Amino acid sequence: MELHDVWFVLIAVLWTGYFFLEGFDFGVGVLTRLLARDRRERRVLINTIGPVWDGNEVWLLSAGGATFAAFPDWYATLFSGFYLPLLLILVCLIVRGVAFEYRAKRPEESWQRNWEHAIFWCSLLPAFLWGVAFGNIVHGVEIGRDKEYAGSLLDLLSPYALLGGLVTLSLFTFHGAVFTALKTVGDIRVRARRLATVLGCVALALALGFLGWTQADRGDSGSLATAAVAALALAAAVAANVRGREGWSFAFSGLTVVAVTATLFLTLFPDVMPSTLNPDWSLTVSNASSSPYTLKIMTWCAGIAAPVVVLYQGWTYWVFRKRIGTQHIAESH
Template identity: 75%
Template sequence: MELHNVWFVLIAFLWIGYFFLEGFDFGIGILTRLLARDRAEKRVLINTIGPVWDGNEVWLLTAGASTFAAFPEWYATLFSGFYLPLLVILVCLIIRGVAFEYRVKRPEERWQRNWETAIFWTSLIPAFLWGVAFGNIVRGVKIDSEFEYVGHVWELLNPYALLGGLVTLTLFTFHGAVFAALKTVGDIRGRARQTALRVGLLTAVLALAFLGWTQIDSGDGASLVAMVVTVAALVAALVANQAGREGWSFALSGATIVAAVTMLFLTLFPNVMPSTLNAEWSLTVTNASSSDYTLKIMTWLAVIALPLVMLYQGWTYWVFRKRIGTQHIADPVH
């Protein structure tokens, strides 16, 4: 396999890891408004991701940096053409991180309520916009012969991309609800399972429509297999959730994300950003990649660094594996 193909697979792997981990992270943020009944339960939900949310975002930084180094033409066209939505996502992630840290710095109810509102919106907006962005990447955008995006930002809000945004929003919320059921005890655990069922059923309808549209438009045999796996994993996650098997349900909801994102990358390859103006102007793994020498250096760095990062993050999740409930929430110290 040529190195530019290897790096396409590695970048797909990084995005899959990011959506798997940040998916339930965003879902928990959304559920602070939909699931929690009081401030104590909001603290329980936030504490389930407290030790790991910043580590989850490392996958986004790594995916972006890898795209910049391995496929500079893809990076340049993507970040210039999608500048406004990506800027909104970046601002949300910054505010979200500040909200996690500053929420309990003062005891006033208004102060804490405002930061909790910020956590909700800065989780919901990126969860939606990532689906819109990847919907447009797969569908294709207006790229000219100079590999520059010549469309208008509002053209990114087309029906296919908006449906993709709804899919990621509901899927991440479902993933977060399953994670909440896995990580909590008491009444909130049961309500998390009920929420997962309702959101999961809605997700199944939206995902089937979006993935079916994708398959009809640009799919092949491999993407069809990935689509079947996605739907089967989602249905199995719902069944496991109803049976009270939270561990299996979380693993299967994660498998749903893995299979769905895999399908998108399968339909995309060998393109990295199709042109709707002329197929010959599309960015591909060949014309958008860096030199072989650059890719060789990056490959050696990835072989050394990536396993270490994964081991460290896995250890973090193992250390903070226990369930928590409102009885474990201590009074804040200001």
């Protein structure tokens, strides 16, 4: 296996980790309006991800940085062609982080309500837009001979890409509801499980359509296997949730996110951005990669730094593993 193939796999792993971790905190952000009945319950939801949400975003920074260094042509074409959607995602992530920090800085109801709306919308929009972006990457876009995106913004809103956005939005919200049930006590835990059942059924219906379309379009035996795992894991997550097995439900919902992401990357390989204008103009792991020396240096750096980051983040989740409820929220909040 060539080093550029190795780095394609490593980038897939980074995106998988990002969607697994940031997926449930996007879902919790959406649930601040769908599940929480008052400000105290919204505070409970925010506190479930408060210690970890910023650490989850490290995976996005790592994935973006790795793409820039290992596949500069892929990075350049992607960020120039998808400039407005990716800029909107970036703005949402910035506003969302500010909202988490500033919401409780002042006691006025209007102040806190506005930041709570920011948390909701800045969780919902990235959860949807990431699916649209990856739908376009896998399905292919108009890339010319010069490796430049030749389409328009409206070309990115194809039915396949929009369906991908609905899949990630529903799947992340279900993932967040299961996480909420796992991390809370009391009435909010019961309602999270009830809502998770509905969200899981919606996500399953959408995912079956999206994965079937993906398989028919560009799939092979490997992507068929991971797509089957995704569908079975999502059905198992819903079943475990109905039975009140929250730990198993979260494990299966996480496996679903992993399997869906694996399906997309297996379908994509060896391309990194297929061209719908001419297959010969597609960006591949070989023609879009950096030099072998650059990839070799990156491999050594990643081998040293990545285990440290994973161990530290795992320790963080262990420290903040206990459940919380409205009784843990001070009256002033």
